[in-house]
Amino acid sequence: MISVTVGAKAIPQYRRLYEVLRKHILDGVYKEGDLLPSENELCQLHGMTRPTVRQSLSTLANDGYIRKHQGKGSIVHNLPREIGILSVSGTTSAVGDRDLKTRIIVKPVLMPWPDDFMFTLSLLEKESGCIYMERVRLLEDVPIIYDISYIPNINLPRITARQFENKSLFRILRDSYHIEIKGGDQRLKAIPASARIRRSLNLKKDQPVLHLERKMETNKPGLFLYSSIFCNTEKYSIFGRF
Amino acid sequence: MISVTVGAKAIPQYRRLYEVLRKHILDGVYKEGDLLPSENELCQLHGMTRPTVRQSLSTLANDGYIRKHQGKGSIVHNLPREIGILSVSGTTSAVGDRDLKTRIIVKPVLMPWPDDFMFTLSLLEKESGCIYMERVRLLEDVPIIYDISYIPNINLPRITARQFENKSLFRILRDSYHIEIKGGDQRLKAIPASARIRRSLNLKKDQPVLHLERKMETNKPGLFLYSSIFCNTEKYSIFGRF
DNA sequence: TTATTAAACTTGTATTTACAAGTAAAAAAT
DNA sequence: ATTTTTTACTTGTAAATACAAGTTTAATAA
Numbered sequence: 001m002i003s004v005t006v007g008a009k010a011i012p013q014y015r016r017l018y019e020v021l022r023k024h025i026l027d028g029v030y031k032e033g034d035l036l037p038s039e040n041e042l043c044q045l046h047g048m049t050r051p052t053v054r055q056s057l058s059t060l061a062n063d064g065y066i067r068k069h070q071g072k073g074s075i076v077h078n079l080p081r082e083i084g085i086l087s088v089s090g091t092t093s094a095v096g097d098r099d100l101k102t103r104i105i106v107k108p109v110l111m112p113w114p115d116d117f118m119f120t121l122s123l124l125e126k127e128s129g130c131i132y133m134e135r136v137r138l139l140e141d142v143p144i145i146y147d148i149s150y151i152p153n154i155n156l157p158r159i160t161a162r163q164f165e166n167k168s169l170f171r172i173l174r175d176s177y178h179i180e181i182k183g184g185d186q187r188l189k190a191i192p193a194s195a196r197i198r199r200s201l202n203l204k205k206d207q208p209v210l211h212l213e214r215k216m217e218t219n220k221p222g223l224f225l226y227s228s229i230f231c232n233t234e235k236y237s238i239f240g241r242f
Numbered sequence: 243m244i245s246v247t248v249g250a251k252a253i254p255q256y257r258r259l260y261e262v263l264r265k266h267i268l269d270g271v272y273k274e275g276d277l278l279p280s281e282n283e284l285c286q287l288h289g290m291t292r293p294t295v296r297q298s299l300s301t302l303a304n305d306g307y308i309r310k311h312q313g314k315g316s317i318v319h320n321l322p323r324e325i326g327i328l329s330v331s332g333t334t335s336a337v338g339d340r341d342l343k344t345r346i347i348v349k350p351v352l353m354p355w356p357d358d359f360m361f362t363l364s365l366l367e368k369e370s371g372c373i374y375m376e377r378v379r380l381l382e383d384v385p386i387i388y389d390i391s392y393i394p395n396i397n398l399p400r401i402t403a404r405q406f407e408n409k410s411l412f413r414i415l416r417d418s419y420h421i422e423i424k425g426g427d428q429r430l431k432a433i434p435a436s437a438r439i440r441r442s443l444n445l446k447k448d449q450p451v452l453h454l455e456r457k458m459e460t461n462k463p464g465l466f467l468y469s470s471i472f473c474n475t476e477k478y479s480i481f482g483r484f
Numbered sequence: 485t486t487a488t489t490a491a492a493c494t495t496g497t498a499t500t501t502a503c504a505a506g507t508a509a510a511a512a513a514t
Numbered sequence: 515a516t517t518t519t520t521t522a523c524t525t526g527t528a529a530a531t532a533c534a535a536g537t538t539t540a541a542t543a544a
Contacts, residue, residue, distance in 0.1 A: 010534095012497060038524060049499050051293075054525085062304065064427070069463070070525045071506030185306070187479035190432035190452040208450030210432040213479075221311065237429035237455075240482065252504095254527060280494060291529050296495085312495045313536030 013048050014055035020046075021056065025065050025076055036066060036074040064241040101141070102168070105200070106134035108160040110153055117150070118187075118213045119226060128153040131160060135169075136200055143201045144236060146209075150226040179223065184216035193230070201232045210238060255290050256297035262288075263298065267307050267318055278308060278316040306483040343383070344410070347442065348376035350402040352395055359392075360429075360455045361468060370395040373402060377411075378442055385443045386478060388451075392468040421465065426458035435472070443474045452480060 024030050037045065042053045057074055060066045066074045113121060113130050130150045137145040149169060151159070156177055173179040189211045193203050201209070212229040231238065266272050279287065284295045299316055302308045308316045355363060355372050372392045379387040391411060393401070398419055415421040431453045435445050443451070454471040473480065 014497080040524085050525095051500090052498060055497085057525095067459070068525070069507085071508080071523085073507095073524060184484060186482050186484060188430065188452060188482065189475040189479050190450040190473070191475075192448055192450060206434055206448070208432040208434060210430060210452070214484075217309070231432070233431040233433075237431050240428050240430065242426060242428060242456075256527080282494085292495095293530090294528060297527085299495095310495070311537085313493085313538080315494060315537095 014052050017046055017053065017056040018059050021060060022065060030076045032076055034076045036076065038073055101138045103136045103138060105136055106132065108133040110160055118228060119215050122222065124154065124222065125152045131156065144232050146197055146200050146230040148228040152223065154223060180219045182217045182219060184214055187213045197230050201230065203232060207234055256294050259288055259295065259298040260301050263302060264307060272318045274318055276318045278318065280315055343380045345378045345380060347378055348374065350375040352402055360470060361457050364464065366396065366464065367394045386474050388439055388442050388472040390470040394465065396465060422461045424459045424461060426456055428454050428456040430454055439472050445474060449476055
């Protein structure tokens with residue numbers, strides 16, 4: 001039987017409340033240090049039970065938007081996101097691409113995987129080859145991130161023909177192929193900038209770069225996306241929680 | 243009424259199961275790719291209900307030990323911890339100090355806070371002054387991490403007189419002062435190594451370092467610990483989840 | 485044999501209820 | 515006025531239950 005799902009999947013209640021509260025925090029409805037409404041109040045306000053509300057709040061806490069204190073309440077903790085440009089943790093999207101512009105350096109091309117790829121690949125991945133692309137991400141027209149993406153060529157018809165300018169790769173994957181990033185692993189290193197990276201990111205002499213190697217998990221089992229990311233951290237830092 | 247708590251606090255059931263499963267994964271009882279017992283099996287095995295078991299598993303998943311797949315089960319995901327030396331995420335202790343030796347460079351001294359401190363301080367913190375210390379952490383006798391710690395001098399009698407050799411600072415804080423690290427924020431940068439850092443970490447010329455600035459939250463409200471950490475990432479990476 | 489269907493699993497979401505433990509504010513006692 | 519106690523309110527932990535949704539296996543039909 002072939003089942004074609006057209007409409008959007010039902011969004012869980014706890015996820016909806018998460019999005020609402022997150023938006024309110026980012027919009028400044030709740031400011032740094034403010035107490036969120038208590039769990040019982042949120043239950044009444046949104047017509048759900050406490051475990052559901054708690055699931056929203058624990059996700060918010062995990063992503064660093066709030067801190068929970070027994071006996072007190074949930075306190076807004078918005079500081080990092082105001083300055084940072086790339087998040088190390090967070091369930092939403094890994095990169096806050098709100099103010100980031102994208103410039104394509106190498107258009108998507110189909111090629112075999114590099115011999116010494118940074119992660120071990122499955123046989124299926126290896127046989128399929130990879131879609132390769134290079135992009136620069138700019139903050140206020142200043143290049144900050146050099147992003148090399150590797151996508152296994154599994155069931156992604158016509159992806160190399162698509163336009164990626166100013167549209168997140170992840171958005172295209174979500175909208176056109178129903179692929180969602182669920183999370184992933186990353187390795188971090190400080191390395192000297194290569195000549196090409198130095199040129200691309202307008203780096204000063206001897207300015208090192210932060211190198212991230214990422215393996216991203218998706219909602220499609222067996223499908224992983226890979227990125228090699230070079231960051232100019234001279235002016236901006238990368239934020240994270242632990 | 244004065245209440246003196248002598249014994250250890252009762253450890254929640256979900257935390258106990260978390261520790262058991264975590265240990266089994268680290269010990270290789272469950273190996274990479276293995277399926278954990280199903281939630282219902284874990285319920286029977288440990289005599290608890292599914293919400294409790296699920297709390298353990300979701301914490302394990304958050305810390306990167308397992309991946310959960312609807313309809314399938316929980317799959318062990320132990321790779322990063324075999325290679326990495328410093329964890330960016332994880333509820334337990336931030337640093338896996340199992341194989342790391344510690345060498346004191348500057349013994350704990352009481353001093354005023356630096357003028358341009360990396361985080362904003364509260365008035366209480368500023369007035370109290372800080373306990374300052376510098377340590378090098380070695381992996382197989384090779385210096386990897388240079389750690390500068392700043393601790394507010396609030397209610398920590400005789401801390402400057404204590405011995406820190408080969409004993410984690412955090413262990414002393416926990417054992418002697420009942421202070422637990424609950425989590426925190428960090429900023430990451432790639433920077434050129436200063437002469438002192440280069441000497442301390444035996445860095446090659448032009449080898450940059452990964453710089454972490456950490457603000458750690460504790461179980462004592464208002465008490466934060468601060469660290470400025472320099473990592474030699476030439477041979478080892480820092481791992482993280484997102 | 486092959487493809488389809490059904491059943492038996494798995495985790496995901498959600499409600500209801502109960503009590504423990506920590507915090508803050510109000511009330512009472514000194 | 516000050517201290518102590520109580521109360522009310524907060525989040526934390528835990529059980530019992532129900533159904534949804536995804537995956538795998540077994541049974542069935544072609």
